[in-house]
Amino acid sequence: MIRNVDVAVARAFLAVVESGSVTMAARQLNLTQGAISQQIRRLEELSEHALFQRAGRRMVLTAEGERVIGPTRNLVTANDSLLMALREPIFTGEVRFGAPYDIMGSYTPGILRRFSAAFPNIRVTLVCEDTVVLLDRLKSGALDVALTTELGCGKGGETLRSDRLVWTGARNGSAFTRDPVPVSLGAGTCVFRPAAIAALKKGRREWQPVCEVSNMEPVRATLESDLAVAPLLSHSVPESLEIIDAGRRLPKLPLFCINLYQAPEPSDIAKAFAGHVRRSVASG
The missing domain is CATH 3.40.190.290 (D-Maltodextrin-Binding Protein; domain 2)
Structure with missing residues (x-):
């Protein structure tokens, strides 16, 4: 059965990667910390692996997280490109x-x-x-x-x-x-x-x-x-x-x-x- 990755989940993942913090990612995306944490859990359930680990006060990627960051960026980029194409007048x-x-x-x-x-x-x-x-x-x-x-x-x-x-x-x-x-x-x-x-x-x-x-x-x-x-x-x-x-x-x-x-x-x-x-x- 084919399963789809929600772009919002991918965007939350990238926000945590870039900011190193659930709190900062929540501010960046204008969501609650709980919503960001839930999005990350959903992605980890699909992966069946932990994607982040704590290093002091920062959230850093695990080996599995490093492996999926490229495809995740591609998904968000493709989504944004499609939206732009749909909204642009012909x-x-x-x-x-x-x-x-x-x-x-x-x-x-x-x-x-x-x-x-x-x-x-x-x-x-x-x-x-x-x-x-x-x-x-x-x-x-x-x-x-x-x-x-x-x-x-x-x-x-x-x-x-x-x-x-x-x-x-x-x-x-x-x-x-x-x-x-x-x-x-x-x-x-x-x-x-x-x-x-x-x-x-x-x-x-x-x-x-x-x-x-x-x-x-x-x-x-x-x-x-x-x-x-x-x-x-x-x-x-x-x-x-x-x-x-x-x-x-x-x-x-x-x-x-x-x-x-x-x-x-x-x-x-x-x-x-x-x-x-x-x-x-x-x-x-």
């Missing part, structure tokens, strides 16, 4: 999403993959441009949602996280030791360009441009071949490159904000997508 249509070159590879793939799984009937049109261009397109109605990288946050924007701008170059490279230092910068609309130039000027470091384009591929090629260094966000540095210690003859660079913007009157589809982007970037 949308069809298109959302136009813009992101700058500098975070395209680090955040966008995960955002699109998870959104596509949750909303398979929505087509996402992706636009990759510098932040300045994306904001103009958003203002003109050519985009529904945009991620930007900025020193601050403009009107109507929402900062999801901040990240340090860092100098990057080839692994075990020496480009940063040259004088003047060769630098790959974006085109005139690149938001990192003025910040990097100002830092070099303030640090009295002579430099010369090597590559001035918006597309990241040529910039990355000059870095991997040790022809230049370039400013990138720390979370966006690919494995083929390394962060150069700012103390190694290069000036420290500022923090940048990763901001979310929506069109002035967003559709329900755009709102749903923006919410998905918000959760993905904030947790990523």
